[in-house]
Amino acid sequence: MLSFRYTVLMNAPKTARERARAELTAEILAAARRQLAESGSALLSLRSVARELGMASSAVYRYFASRDDLLTALIVQAYTEIGEAAENADLPGAAPEERWLAVWRAVREWSLAHRHEYALIFGTPVPGYVAPHITVEVAGRMPLTLARICADAKGAGSLNPPSGPVCPPEAIEPAMLQMLAGESFEPDEVARLILAWNRLVGIIGYELHGHLQNVTADDALFFDHTARSEGADLGLPFR
Amino acid sequence: MLSFRYTVLMNAPKTARERARAELTAEILAAARRQLAESGSALLSLRSVARELGMASSAVYRYFASRDDLLTALIVQAYTEIGEAAENADLPGAAPEERWLAVWRAVREWSLAHRHEYALIFGTPVPGYVAPHITVEVAGRMPLTLARICADAKGAGSLNPPSGPVCPPEAIEPAMLQMLAGESFEPDEVARLILAWNRLVGIIGYELHGHLQNVTADDALFFDHTARSEGADLGLPFR
DNA sequence: CCGAAACGAGAGCACTGCTCTTGCATTGTC
DNA sequence: GACAATGCAAGAGCAGTGCTCTCGTTTCGG
Numbered sequence: 001m002l003s004f005r006y007t008v009l010m011n012a013p014k015t016a017r018e019r020a021r022a023e024l025t026a027e028i029l030a031a032a033r034r035q036l037a038e039s040g041s042a043l044l045s046l047r048s049v050a051r052e053l054g055m056a057s058s059a060v061y062r063y064f065a066s067r068d069d070l071l072t073a074l075i076v077q078a079y080t081e082i083g084e085a086a087e088n089a090d091l092p093g094a095a096p097e098e099r100w101l102a103v104w105r106a107v108r109e110w111s112l113a114h115r116h117e118y119a120l121i122f123g124t125p126v127p128g129y130v131a132p133h134i135t136v137e138v139a140g141r142m143p144l145t146l147a148r149i150c151a152d153a154k155g156a157g158s159l160n161p162p163s164g165p166v167c168p169p170e171a172i173e174p175a176m177l178q179m180l181a182g183e184s185f186e187p188d189e190v191a192r193l194i195l196a197w198n199r200l201v202g203i204i205g206y207e208l209h210g211h212l213q214n215v216t217a218d219d220a221l222f223f224d225h226t227a228r229s230e231g232a233d234l235g236l237p238f239r
Numbered sequence: 240m241l242s243f244r245y246t247v248l249m250n251a252p253k254t255a256r257e258r259a260r261a262e263l264t265a266e267i268l269a270a271a272r273r274q275l276a277e278s279g280s281a282l283l284s285l286r287s288v289a290r291e292l293g294m295a296s297s298a299v300y301r302y303f304a305s306r307d308d309l310l311t312a313l314i315v316q317a318y319t320e321i322g323e324a325a326e327n328a329d330l331p332g333a334a335p336e337e338r339w340l341a342v343w344r345a346v347r348e349w350s351l352a353h354r355h356e357y358a359l360i361f362g363t364p365v366p367g368y369v370a371p372h373i374t375v376e377v378a379g380r381m382p383l384t385l386a387r388i389c390a391d392a393k394g395a396g397s398l399n400p401p402s403g404p405v406c407p408p409e410a411i412e413p414a415m416l417q418m419l420a421g422e423s424f425e426p427d428e429v430a431r432l433i434l435a436w437n438r439l440v441g442i443i444g445y446e447l448h449g450h451l452q453n454v455t456a457d458d459a460l461f462f463d464h465t466a467r468s469e470g471a472d473l474g475l476p477f478r
Numbered sequence: 479c480c481g482a483a484a485c486g487a488g489a490g491c492a493c494t495g496c497t498c499t500t501g502c503a504t505t506g507t508c
Numbered sequence: 509g510a511c512a513a514t515g516c517a518a519g520a521g522c523a524g525t526g527c528t529c530t531c532g533t534t535t536c537g538g
Binding site: 285 | 524525526527528529534535536537
């Protein structure tokens, strides 16, 4: 299962060699991260990472089997960070509208500050690259934060979706319903959650990729309105 | 303005040389298009296009100044096609809900059949690449088709947006309001149009990039619901 | 008809991911 | 402690890329 070399980062190194290996792996990852943040994934090369660390390019292959492997590590990192940004912005005690807006803003802030990392996880997949199974769990942290806010609101009786077309239940994956069963969501509410998650990612993508140029005048203001509008669609008490 | 070499395609060739040039330009573009559809833009190389046409790679540079130039031509082509797909699916005489759903479905169909072309125009921008001014006009055809349907519905008095958070007018670019002034949209209606356009692109992107795997069970069904739901948000008479 | 412009082909540069071999250092075991 | 096994770094090398430059050839317009 966990066949990736960088998993040694998580285990406690014992011998000096293992410690050196873990450190070097982390250094390579850090350098790659730096270059990714600077120039994007397309311009990230194993050779330039090796140059930055003063080692031969072939030596890097001892730590990451391929460029895709290095990219996978960066993808996991990005998913983790955006998930943590969402979770840290959430204040479980506050009103659901405030929590909703805070999480949306935090995700946008992180994305604006890490546009290349955002592109890595939500942009066009690299051709030939298939996401390993590792990424699915960590990818769920951000959308699950949104779901938790709605679940809390529903528990408090303050989730009242407006009328409108109802999503046919068979359109949703049963496993998805099962996973959110603890929150006792209706299929239509799950559909609204999926759309809200899609909206959050999509509107940030539009802003980052320049599709809102000459369209919106105040991106932050428009984003806030989008967050409120989408929250209202879910039934959160936005007026 | 029109400084791109492939514009000769539009002009009537006179001499034999000009005719040959126009033909070869079209052939290069066609071969590039074929390779793009097959493997995606990342794997599209000028050299392989040259190989396919049996010419030296350096010769291709007589027709396209750079790889980015070739990509720009493909981007214009993709924007044109998706715009035409939307326009052709629209039946100005029919009911607005039918028109809306037909256009949404046509855009999805085109995108599923041309995933790499979709990625080229709505995916992560190629690093270092900046969209030339040519692309902005042709990029508007698809969203304008959506706007026209709403304008017709509004003219017929059948556009009644549900209550909810209202977009502050200063969030929208005045030029955008100006462009749609002929349809006499309110700023909030323009905001809803922007969001609908963003939704259409975003939900297709989610489907194409695999973000709906294990989330939705019937993508076509979920897409139809999304179209209806978004149309209802705009005030179209979806029940 | 002749000079100028356009053109195709080839060599070459700097870069990429990745593999293989070679030699050295570290490790665990008699 | 000696020794084999393993881990590791470095270099050369392969096939591919975008792009440039040069060098003959072809074509066009005055």
